[in-house]
Amino acid sequence: MMRRFTASAALVVVALIVFGACGGSSSRSKKSSTPGSAPVTLTGSVTDKGTKDASSSSSVEIEADDFYFNPTFIKAKPGQTVTVELKNEGKQPHTFTIDGMVDQMLNPAQTMNVQVAVPQSGALNFYCRFHRGRGMQGAIYTTAGSSATGAPTTTGAGSGAGY
Numbered sequence: 001m002m003r004r005f006t007a008s009a010a011l012v013v014v015a016l017i018v019f020g021a022c023g024g025s026s027s028r029s030k031k032s033s034t035p036g037s038a039p040v041t042l043t044g045s046v047t048d049k050g051t052k053d054a055s056s057s058s059s060v061e062i063e064a065d066d067f068y069f070n071p072t073f074i075k076a077k078p079g080q081t082v083t084v085e086l087k088n089e090g091k092q093p094h095t096f097t098i099d100g101m102v103d104q105m106l107n108p109a110q111t112m113n114v115q116v117a118v119p120q121s122g123a124l125n126f127y128c129r130f131h132r133g134r135g136m137q138g139a140i141y142t143t144a145g146s147s148a149t150g151a152p153t154t155t156g157a158g159s160g161a162g163y
């Protein structure tokens, strides 16, 4: 009895995953605000897929796709460590990079959690090393209106930022 229920529940889950994968565009609206009202000024082009307020949460999902991050701007609580749940939903490999803090590559369909230390003020610029020039970047910010930099001054340690 119990076993049968579990099996059919698993089937439903599989069906959902397959359906979702074939669906292409994610039709699930994730309660992001309207794109185009960037709360943070970044250098270079930004493909703005919207803002999410995660300031009352200790984790946030960010989708990496060809060639943008969604959400693009994430409001977070100052000084908090946020778990960023990354998922590459594109067909290309992407990176989630914050200078001096994080540099992770994700292959298509790969998921990964990374810890991000939110600054006390201002914003952290994250980007994809491969596609930054195509607007694939965003920011985790504390207050709207700031401009983003990388993590506060890294001294050496061989984490070559590659400039």
Ligand SMILES: [Cu+2]
Binding pocket: 067, 092, 093, 094, 095, 128, 129, 130, 131, 132, 136
């Ligand atoms: Cu990329």
